[in-house]
Amino acid sequence: MQKSKSINISKATRYQNAAIDYYMGLTGSSYLHYGYWEIIPTMGEELTLTHLRAAQAAYATKLFSFIPEGIKTVLDVGCGIGGNAKSLCERGFSVEGLAPDTIQKEKFIQNTNGKIPFYLTTFENFQSSHSYDLVLFSESSQYMSVEDLAQGAARLLNSGSYLLIADMMRFDAEYKAGIFSNCHIANELHAALEKAGFKLITSEDISQSIAPTIDLCLTNFRTFGLTTFKYIADVVKIAVPPVHSIGSWAFKRWLEKPIAEGLAARQIFDNHLCYQIQLWQLST
Numbered sequence: 379m380q381k382s383k384s385i386n387i388s389k390a391t392r393y394q395n396a397a398i399d400y401y402m403g404l405t406g407s408s409y410l411h412y413g414y415w416e417i418i419p420t421m422g423e424e425l426t427l428t429h430l431r432a433a434q435a436a437y438a439t440k441l442f443s444f445i446p447e448g449i450k451t452v453l454d455v456g457c458g459i460g461g462n463a464k465s466l467c468e469r470g471f472s473v474e475g476l477a478p479d480t481i482q483k484e485k486f487i488q489n490t491n492g493k494i495p496f497y498l499t500t501f502e503n504f505q506s507s508h509s510y511d512l513v514l515f516s517e518s519s520q521y522m523s524v525e526d527l528a529q530g531a532a533r534l535l536n537s538g539s540y541l542l543i544a545d546m547m548r549f550d551a552e553y554k555a556g557i558f559s560n561c562h563i564a565n566e567l568h569a570a571l572e573k574a575g576f577k578l579i580t581s582e583d584i585s586q587s588i589a590p591t592i593d594l595c596l597t598n599f600r601t602f603g604l605t606t607f608k609y610i611a612d613v614v615k616i617a618v619p620p621v622h623s624i625g626s627w628a629f630k631r632w633l634e635k636p637i638a639e640g641l642a643a644r645q646i647f648d649n650h651l652c653y654q655i656q657l658w659q660l661s662t
Contacts, residue, residue, distance in 0.1 A: 561651060
């Protein structure tokens with residue numbers, strides 16, 4: 379395995395990483411994904427963390443239902459903290475995980491009791507002595523180019539083996555800046571995979587079944603995050619007015635726009651993106 383090169387992380391990706399950290403703290407779960415709400419909540423229905431945890435378990439079941447018969451070995455790319463890998467292992471698959479994040483490595487080993495191999499590397503730099511029956515990208519495709527994803531997966535699979543992708547994608551190619559702008563344009567990803575020798579076997583749009591998680595996170599952020607932030611600002615204004623003035627200037631200068639954009643995440647998702655599960659097969 380080659381040593382990983384330094385990674386140039388885009389601003390959109392850094393915003394999403396910050397959201398992931400918030401999500402982990404909010405849920406206390408071993409899963410980092412959005413979940414799959416089998417019953418779409420009605421307008422005005424209260425969304426709870428209990429509902430979210432049920433959706434996260436349902437997501438694993440939904441995702442794994444796309445895995446064809448006969449699959450034995452799986453490479454979980456961008457494996458996060460081990461939720462999917464552990465579930466796959468419990469279902470009898472031989473799993474290996476990779477991610478370039480040292481914190482995720484520690485949590486992955488902890489959550490899987492060190493029983494599942496983990497490679498601290500980027501997908502682009504990953505080298506393996508063996509091939510896999512299936513390469514999985516669960517909400518990790520956006521962290522690399524479509525060419526690196528397609529060609530790297532083809533390199534690690536035998537003819538007739540599979541690639542399973544579950545992620546947000548942009549159906550609006552004109553959406554080029556913002557918190558979700560690192561998500562791939564669906565048509566470009568499709569073209570790159572076909573060029574690398576893959577054939578689309580099946581796909582499903584589950585956008586409406588993951589959207590409630592966005593709503594839940596935003597509700598909690600408005601209720602607890604912004605309220606706490608305002609309280610601290612009010613206390614500082616009373617205790618140390620000059621510091622409050624500097625903080626207000628810094629907020630308007632650097633934080634006001636990204637927070638406003640974050641609060642509009644559901645509208646941005648609905649207007650520009652979708653969430654799809656796609657199963658591809660490498661041509662024989």
